[in-house]
Amino acid sequence: MAPGASSMLVRAARRALASSAATGGGAWRVCIVGSGPAGFYTADALLKGSPDVRVDILDRLPVPFGLVRYGVAPDHPEVKNVTERFTGIARDARVRFAGNVRVADGAGLTVSVDELRARYDAVVLACGADGDRALRLPGEGLRGVSSAREFVAWYSGHPDCARAGWDLSRHDTAIVIGQGNVALDVARVLTKRPAELASTDIASEALAALERSAIRRVIVTGRRGPLQAAFTTKELRELSKLDGVRLSVLLGCNADAGSHGTADDEGGALSERALAALSGEADRPRRRQAELLRKLWLESVGGGGVARQFEREIVLAFHMQPVGFEPAGVDAGARAGNGGEVAGELGAVRFERTQLSPDGRSAVGTGEYERTPCGYAFRSIGYLPSALPGVPFDARRSLVPSAHGRVLGSADAAAMPLPGLYCSGWYKRGPSGVVLSNIGDGAETAAAILADRAAGTLGARAGTDGAARGGLDAEGDGSLRALLAGRGVRPVDFAGWERIDRHEREAGAASGKRLRKVVAVEDMLRLAREADD
Amino acid sequence: MSLVRALLTAGRSALAERGGVAAIRPFSRALAQPVRITFVDKDGSEVPVDAPVGKSLLEVAHENDIELEGACDGSLACSTCHLILDEVSFKKLKAPEDEELDMLDLAFDLRKTSRLGCQVKVSPELAGMRCQLPAGTNDMQQQ
Numbered sequence: 249m250a251p252g253a254s255s256m257l258v259r260a261a262r263r264a265l266a267s268s269a270a271t272g273g274g275a276w277r278v279c280i281v282g283s284g285p286a287g288f289y290t291a292d293a294l295l296k297g298s299p300d301v302r303v304d305i306l307d308r309l310p311v312p313f314g315l316v317r318y319g320v321a322p323d324h325p326e327v328k329n330v331t332e333r334f335t336g337i338a339r340d341a342r343v344r345f346a347g348n349v350r351v352a353d354g355a356g357l358t359v360s361v362d363e364l365r366a367r368y369d370a371v372v373l374a375c376g377a378d379g380d381r382a383l384r385l386p387g388e389g390l391r392g393v394s395s396a397r398e399f400v401a402w403y404s405g406h407p408d409c410a411r412a413g414w415d416l417s418r419h420d421t422a423i424v425i426g427q428g429n430v431a432l433d434v435a436r437v438l439t440k441r442p443a444e445l446a447s448t449d450i451a452s453e454a455l456a457a458l459e460r461s462a463i464r465r466v467i468v469t470g471r472r473g474p475l476q477a478a479f480t481t482k483e484l485r486e487l488s489k490l491d492g493v494r495l496s497v498l499l500g501c502n503a504d505a506g507s508h509g510t511a512d513d514e515g516g517a518l519s520e521r522a523l524a525a526l527s528g529e530a531d532r533p534r535r536r537q538a539e540l541l542r543k544l545w546l547e548s549v550g551g552g553g554v555a556r557q558f559e560r561e562i563v564l565a566f567h568m569q570p571v572g573f574e575p576a577g578v579d580a581g582a583r584a585g586n587g588g589e590v591a592g593e594l595g596a597v598r599f600e601r602t603q604l605s606p607d608g609r610s611a612v613g614t615g616e617y618e619r620t621p622c623g624y625a626f627r628s629i630g631y632l633p634s635a636l637p638g639v640p641f642d643a644r645r646s647l648v649p650s651a652h653g654r655v656l657g658s659a660d661a662a663a664m665p666l667p668g669l670y671c672s673g674w675y676k677r678g679p680s681g682v683v684l685s686n687i688g689d690g691a692e693t694a695a696a697i698l699a700d701r702a703a704g705t706l707g708a709r710a711g712t713d714g715a716a717r718g719g720l721d722a723e724g725d726g727s728l729r730a731l732l733a734g735r736g737v738r739p740v741d742f743a744g745w746e747r748i749d750r751h752e753r754e755a756g757a758a759s760g761k762r763l764r765k766v767v768a769v770e771d772m773l774r775l776a777r778e779a780d781d
Numbered sequence: 782m783s784l785v786r787a788l789l790t791a792g793r794s795a796l797a798e799r800g801g802v803a804a805i806r807p808f809s810r811a812l813a814q815p816v817r818i819t820f821v822d823k824d825g826s827e828v829p830v831d832a833p834v835g836k837s838l839l840e841v842a843h844e845n846d847i848e849l850e851g852a853c854d855g856s857l858a859c860s861t862c863h864l865i866l867d868e869v870s871f872k873k874l875k876a877p878e879d880e881e882l883d884m885l886d887l888a889f890d891l892r893k894t895s896r897l898g899c900q901v902k903v904s905p906e907l908a909g910m911r912c913q914l915p916a917g918t919n920d921m922q923q924q
Contacts, residue, residue: 330853
């Protein structure tokens with residue numbers, strides 16, 4: 249038989265098995281904590297790998313999809329198409345979704361990881377990173393200094409940040425510290441014409457604030473050089489094509505003075521010679537990004553060929569390390585580095601110019617300082633996973649210690665895996681990568697679980713009393729369903745979420761938006777339960 | 782020709798066994814003759830399919846149960862439908878736009894002849910094309 253046909257047969261057999269065993273006996277249970285891309289892609293790989301698995305996916309919010317809903321920018325709706333895929337996974341007969349279930353220490357309305365481990369053959373922590381890294385610099389507490397993560401959550405309508413609020417009408421300059429895609433998202437949302445955002449699913453309050461915004465210039469700063477920036481070429485190109493927005497590239501000169509350097513100065517990272525060194529096939533992504541940066545830089549230096557009208561400007565500034573935040577009303581010579589508490593409103597950020605270390609890995613201060621006046625500063629230097637009770641945490645690396653998706657007993661290199669406990673996504677590898685990074689990541693974690701099951705090591709891991717086990721669809725007293733009921737937690741199932749979703753789409757259609765997000769948890773719960781009550 | 786027919790028959794019987802329907806469409810439905818192309822899976826197994834002219838490789842893959850992700854549904858916002866084409870076929874195609882290359886730059890196992898499946902439309906001159914699914918989405922473990 250032709251090789252193609254035999255592989256088709258294998259596929260056909262696999263699929264037949266999967267559907268026939270879905271309702272059969274011998275089911276084993278996996279609980280996934282977190283319903284973002286990591287959770288769904290891990291579930292997908294488990295479903296493909298085992299016909300008789302049952303997967304329960306928990307989320308602390310009543311709504312699924314994590315950062316696809318609350319992190320992907322409102323003007324990137326095409327990236328959110330992946331929720332269609334996740335919906336298909338959630339509708340698999342072997343999958344249950346339970347929103348409004350918080351995993352913490354088991355007190356109050358929460359359930360603990362240990363309680364989950366006693367009820368499931370395997371528990372996968374896919375709860376992402378909900379904290380952010382602080383700079384720990386003087387003046388970081390000034391009004392006007394905030395976290396890009398919270399700003400993103402606010403304009404995405406996240407319930408946690410609904411009350412945060414930003415008054416953008418008071419100053420004309422914002423500084424973003426960090427140069428990842430989140431930093432570029434913030435810069436783009438701050439400079440894009442609000443009319444272009446109006447039809448998206450952006451939170452109404454955020455749109456109103458942007459319509460009143462006085463911000464004319466956003467300076468996006470990085471400690472290292474243009475070749476070390478973490479943003480992707482796609483996001484950079486998008487920034488360079490915004491209507492009415494000029495994008496300037498500075499190679500480590502004073503952003504405030506607007507000096508751009510010249511084509512033959514030491515801004516050699518983007519020189520033709522430097523680019524020519526990136527000639528290997530493996531260098532292609534970096535070379536293409538460097539070529540785009542060089543083009544943008546030359547346009548900045550030359551002032552741009554065509555005179556265009558710009559309403560706003562984004563500046564990409566490299567080799568700038570923040571050293572402190574200064575309150576408004578302090579004269580330019582004042583030092584921010586006195587370590588004392590500084591109160592009041594942000595007036596400027598102080599930077600030290602840097603050079604790359606010889607290995608290119610770090611930025612080394614040059615002893616030259618500059619001060620850039622601004623009214624807003626967003627730190628965008630990374631999200632942080634939080635520790636969970638009952639789960640080892642490597643505080644130094646802000647990560648759960650793990651190997652191939654198996655959670656280890658400690659951060660010690662010789663530590664053994666903890667029985668039945670796994671992790672996936674940002675909770676496993678740290679907060680970097682795009683949605684699709686979770687496909688391989690989820691597959692790896694699922695493979696570890698399936699291998700452990702095949703090796704017979706899962707059974708010994710969870711509760712010894714088989715009868716006590718059970719997930720959301722089990723009736724027994726020891727099931728998760730019974731545990732939640734006993735604590736007064738009312739999970740939102742996928743049908744409940746679909747009622748919220750339908751409401752958001754209808755409300756969106758009525759107001760000319762893609763969808764109008766429900767922000768308050770109480771409102772989500774009310775909508776989810778309309779059919780039951 | 783007889784080999785093609787044998788492959789087709791084998792493919793059809795495999796499809797019949799799993800009760801599949803739409804994977805191989807009757808020729809009469811398409812305006813042009815479908816084009817025989819081959820997907821090469823991660824494990825090296827070959828899946829020959831008859832691809833209707835005008836469909837994207839992503840659509841063809843999905844209709845034939847090839848595990849190609851396509852997370853953004855063909856809207857050029859991800860690189861999960863990354864395919865590595867044979868060099869001859871790659872050269873027959875119009876060069877990819879910057880926007881496609883930007884997404885490919887984020888793909889695993891990027892090669893010279895990489896394309897996004899959603900951006901390549903089946904055409905008669907692609908007959909005989911081989912589309913390799915990239916390895917490595919499972920090998921991305923970082924320490």
